[in-house]
Amino acid sequence: xxxxxAPASKSVSxxxxxxxxxxxxRSLVHHALSSADLERTREILHAAGAVLEDLxxxxxxxxxxxxxxxxxxxASVSCYVGESGTTCRLLTAVLAAGRGKFxxxxxxxxxxxxxxxxxxxxxxxGAHIEFERKEGYPPLLLSTEGLCGGDVSMSVDESSQFLSxxxxxxPFCRExxxxxxxxxxxxxxxYVGLTLQVLEDFGISFMVEEKEGEDWHETPWKSVKHARPGxxxxxxxxxxxxxxxxxxxxxWSGASYLLAAGAVGRExxxxxxxxxxxxxGDRVILDILRAMGADITVRDDGILVSPAPLHGIxxxxxxxxxxxxxxxxxxxxxxxxxxxxxIAHLRIKECDRISACASELARAKVxxxxxxxxxxxxxxxxxxxxxxxxxxxxxxxxxxxxxxxSLLGLGRGQRVAVDDPAVVRKSFxxxxxxxxxxx
Numbered sequence: 120x121x122x123x124x125a126p127a128s129k130s131v132s133x134x135x136x137x138x139x140x141x142x143x144x145r146s147l148v149h150h151a152l153s154s155a156d157l158e159r160t161r162e163i164l165h166a167a168g169a170v171l172e173d174l175x176x177x178x179x180x181x182x183x184x185x186x187x188x189x190x191x192x193x194a195s196v197s198c199y200v201g202e203s204g205t206t207c208r209l210l211t212a213v214l215a216a217g218r219g220k221f222x223x224x225x226x227x228x229x230x231x232x233x234x235x236x237x238x239x240x241x242x243x244x245g246a247h248i249e250f251e252r253k254e255g256y257p258p259l260l261l262s263t264e265g266l267c268g269g270d271v272s273m274s275v276d277e278s279s280q281f282l283s284x285x286x287x288x289x290p291f292c293r294e295x296x297x298x299x300x301x302x303x304x305x306x307x308x309x310y311v312g313l314t315l316q317v318l319e320d321f322g323i324s325f326m327v328e329e330k331e332g333e334d335w336h337e338t339p340w341k342s343v344k345h346a347r348p349g350x351x352x353x354x355x356x357x358x359x360x361x362x363x364x365x366x367x368x369x370x371w372s373g374a375s376y377l378l379a380a381g382a383v384g385r386e387x388x389x390x391x392x393x394x395x396x397x398x399x400g401d402r403v404i405l406d407i408l409r410a411m412g413a414d415i416t417v418r419d420d421g422i423l424v425s426p427a428p429l430h431g432i433x434x435x436x437x438x439x440x441x442x443x444x445x446x447x448x449x450x451x452x453x454x455x456x457x458x459x460x461x462i463a464h465l466r467i468k469e470c471d472r473i474s475a476c477a478s479e480l481a482r483a484k485v486x487x488x489x490x491x492x493x494x495x496x497x498x499x500x501x502x503x504x505x506x507x508x509x510x511x512x513x514x515x516x517x518x519x520x521x522x523x524x525s526l527l528g529l530g531r532g533q534r535v536a537v538d539d540p541a542v543v544r545k546s547f548x549x550x551x552x553x554x555x556x557x558x
Contacts (some may be wrong), residue, residue: 125374142168144362190219212284216291224258268292274302289355309400321359381424437461444523463492470515
């Protein structure tokens with residue numbers, strides 16, 4: 120048995136450091152992830168008035184902003200988000216709740232990722248947004264004197280981060296903000312749950328309502344597993360984030376590769392530092408691996424996954440898009456077809472993840488079928504061929520593709536080569552060190 124430790128949650132780290140920076144007074148945030156994406160978030164929070172002191176070991180001493188985010192008066196404060204969509208979307212909303220001018224920009228791929236739905240909502244609440252190049256996409260100039268609150272509708276067809284950003288900004292609105300979900304679908308709803316958990320932890324009052332017939336009824340927010348457009352709204356009252364001492368839990372997204380290693384490799388893997396009762400949507404990796412036939416035991420000291428014959432399944436992954444590369448690679452080791460549905464929004468991630476998965480699986484002689492919002496992998500079962508010597512898998516500048524491709528060599532005890540190993544710094548900088556225990 121090989122024991123591996125899951126990294127700190129990237130999603131929770133972003134949200135907790137933002138909340139601590141918006142709180143007046145000093146907070147301690149422990150076990151926060153250190154990665155390129157979090158560095159971008161910390162830099163922007165610092166530029167907007169927070170002071171974040173690295174205490175080492177993932178602990179941060181955070182002195183919150185005294186009067187909310189502060190931008191420039193004549194020139195805009197530069198807010199470079201790099202490759203981090205989470206930073207871009209959450210902080211665009213949070214900065215709009217402050218005062219002054221901000222310029223939101225990143226790498227070229229970030230300028231191809233839409234933000235129009237969030238910009239429309241912020242504009243309706245009083246912010247002024249000017250797109251420098253293409254309407255609805257960064258880079259953008261944000262000028263604000265705060266947000267008014269009131270009623271606003273928002274589509275989360277493309278990303279739940281639009282809603283999460285607005286919820287984090289809501290306590291600074293001048294009156295209660297009530298956000299009604301619109302659009303045709305809601306993707307990645309569990310990430311909204313993580314945002315609501317952080318609001319609750321930091322003392323912010325909110326109410327979640329669901330519509331039955333023509334009437335709205337308050338509902339316990341943790342009971343909402345799937346949100347429907349036109350049937351759910353969230354109200355957040357003005358209030359102050361409470362400073363305190365907080366701890367970030369382990370990351371189920373980053374752990375998915377480690378758990379999958381136990382399912383497709385030649386040895387059992389015990390993954391520690393995970394909460395089995397976590398609100399993180401990617402905890403569903405356990406259900407997916409079980410459905411494929413993996414041998415999984417939840418123990419007091421971690422999650423134990425042991426090799427077992429795998430078979431293909433059909434699974435809706437709309438709420439867990441970050442798991443698609445992991446499941447796609449595991450599917451290569453399964454007998455029969457694995458079909459992943461409701462994943463069209465993966466085409467606007469760090470890369471087109473549907474196409475990237477199909478291309479890299481083809482490099483390993485695994486046949487795939489792409490659709491606009493689905494991917495089917497024709498698994499080879501235990502007969503997955505050895506990776507030809509000299510094969511280098513492409514990462515597409517995407518951390519999740521790099522980590523997922525590393526699974527392809529496990530069945531034959533091979534170490535997979537990728538063209539840009541350093542790309543994992545975005546979410547799991549220690550990945551290759553952790554992964555070395557498997558080979």
